[in-house]
Amino acid sequence: MKYFAVFLPMKDEEKSAQYRPDHLAFLKEQGEKGHVFVKGRFVDGWGGMVIYQGNDIADITSIVLEDPYVVSGARDFEIHEWEMQEGR
Known part of the structure; x- marks a missing residue:
């Protein structure tokens, strides 16, 4: 299982507030x-x-494209594979 950091930068504050419960x-x-x-x-x-768990970036992209924030245009998105390091 891999980890993917998905950044969801604000595009439209009104839509973001409207679609927050759905998100x-x-x-x-x-x-x-x-x-x-x-x-x-x-x-x-x-x-x-959001840090998602999945097999590959294609799987995570397909999930993110269904997020109500993304669908509505309230937020954009950027995905990066993330390697978790434990400890200090």
């Missing part, structure tokens, strides 16, 4: 399927980040 429900569903490792927003309002 959170989507992430809950993806978490129940074992795809979401960790998630959160940036406190400066820039957007958010």
Whole structure:
């Protein structure tokens, strides 16, 4: 299993507020399927980040393209494979 950091920069604050409940429900569903490792927003309002678990970037891209934030145009996205390092 690989990890992928998905950055979700803000494009439209109004749409982001409107689609937030749908986005959170989507992430809950993806978490129940074992795809979401960790998630959160940036406190400066820039957007958010989700670290997904999956086999490859194509799998994660197909998931992200279904996120209500992305579908609605509220957020853009950028994906990078992420290697977790444990410890300090």
